[in-house]
Amino acid sequence: MTGKLKTGEFERIARFFAPLSKPVSGAFSLSDDTAVLDLTVGHQLVAASDTLVEGVHFFGDDPARDIALKLLAVNLSDFAAMGAHPKTYLLNIALPDSIDDTWLEAFSAGLAQGQEQYRVTLVGGDSVSTPGPLTLSLTLLGEIGKGRELRRNGAGEGDLIYVSGTIGDAALGLKLRQGELEGLVDEDRDYLLERYRRPTPRLALGQDLTGLARAAIDISDGLVADLMHMCRQSGLAAELAAPAVPLSFAGRAALDRDPALIEAVLTGGDDYELLFAVPEDRADEISALASKLDFALTRIGHFRAGEGVRIIDAMGDEIEFSSPGYRHF
């Protein structure tokens, strides 16, 4: 019941986490309890923080490397939605006794991989014991040019709605992981599982969208739910064309076998693609931007006056879902 660290925890920090902090002088190799950092002149500090709990947000037997990458990715995705530039992060881990050095080694290797990929470094945090499940919080710090940030509330009437990449892969991957989806070929299975386990934050896209999109959000709660967030914040309604929603090859294969999966695709979370609003007269710029990317930017609907999200099928009829995930919105 005290804040006292066991020697094991000092050694743990020195062995697994201090090496991740080396490139940043203000991290003091994690030897102090605070980190000191510079911001670029004319920029503002940006901060985001997410918590993942074993058994709630990931499976205890997921590879430790994937858990580390996902923890980074969900926070990087928040930055992507704003168009911000991540720089450093703090990591707070509550570890049950079951976590051993092998796990920590794989976990810190995942962080190192993510650090290299997204050019961020560890600068601080906390490591404690817990009698409960593994609980991981990451606070990402970075910057953005003053007034450049994309928000959820900037969409205008008539703006076009776009998404990046393909939608629903993570929800289908989760169904596979839970043994609820069968009959797919191995390649499609692997693809969907990978998309669930290792989301790709669209950082560069988010940065390219500042000054072009009027509002953006990352799809973490599900396409419909996150579109609803944007509608509420912007004081608008949205019309979403279900047939226009981009599917991966594997996602299409799953839906061909079971068309009812469209509900999971549209309401499932964890895709970490970007959903954004673009004025109609700037659609050409989105096409030009898309031509330089290795993933699609797809128009899926538009904003109009009113409130709520209306989902339209190929016949122009409204689709209604009964799932709890959707009912909330």
Add this chain to the structure above:
Amino acid sequence: MTGKLKTGEFERIARFFAPLSKPVSGAFSLSDDTAVLDLTVGHQLVAASDTLVEGVHFFGDDPARDIALKLLAVNLSDFAAMGAHPKTYLLNIALPDSIDDTWLEAFSAGLAQGQEQYRVTLVGGDSVSTPGPLTLSLTLLGEIGKGRELRRNGAGEGDLIYVSGTIGDAALGLKLRQGELEGLVDEDRDYLLERYRRPTPRLALGQDLTGLARAAIDISDGLVADLMHMCRQSGLAAELAAPAVPLSFAGRAALDRDPALIEAVLTGGDDYELLFAVPEDRADEISALASKLDFALTRIGHFRAGEGVRIIDAMGDEIEFSSPGYRHF
């Protein structure tokens, strides 16, 4: 297993946490997943983060208001040790089902009280469910003038060692809480319990010490352990005069009944007083500073060449402890 928030969680944020964010425009009333903040020109960003777990760092039946204040205090204490100015914070809470609105109301009232007292505001974070114990992480953000920060590694040979306030009250309060300490009058009991439950971060003192002290640390792991941290980081040994360690009236009463409690006093954690190193020729400035405070600044030893912490009793003999807390250092 998705990042999907229940409606209950949106309402919870709106009701209990969004009001805490109001004064800061960049917090967007917690409606976005990221916060945007300004730094004062010529200042650097400072960040610290601590995690408290129910059953490890606090008791589940501690008043929610105290838990909130302690969560803020342990992070503010890290800032105090550096001499930094706190501004905003992110809060990550993993809530078991047992947490109800009454608890959340008291918890957010505690945060509101701490916000007013220390002039900080909530700007973001995350709220998730957990099948395990209540787990609270707080990331404090603020600033410090470039190059002004106090670190652990700046102590010099011959520097005097000072502490603020009184030492050991929290360790004795914890013993009371655990039913391991008896025979004290109510007033002393209440005082020690209060010191354990509601630590006071020495923020203003830390800020006054920048440019005067050469190294500082807050006493969270215990006086001896934290002095050892400073020795290691500064490449020095320390001599600590046990009889000089300042005790509260209640602490003295406990030790008078059981002198063996000196071990708990010197090695117990959670006091959150400051321990700092001052060059001998600036001792007068510390006395002058102390005369303006409503708590003591007490000289308890000095640094010398070598390594390790030597604890000396009134006879000049070395004291050795056998407790696990001490053995580690």
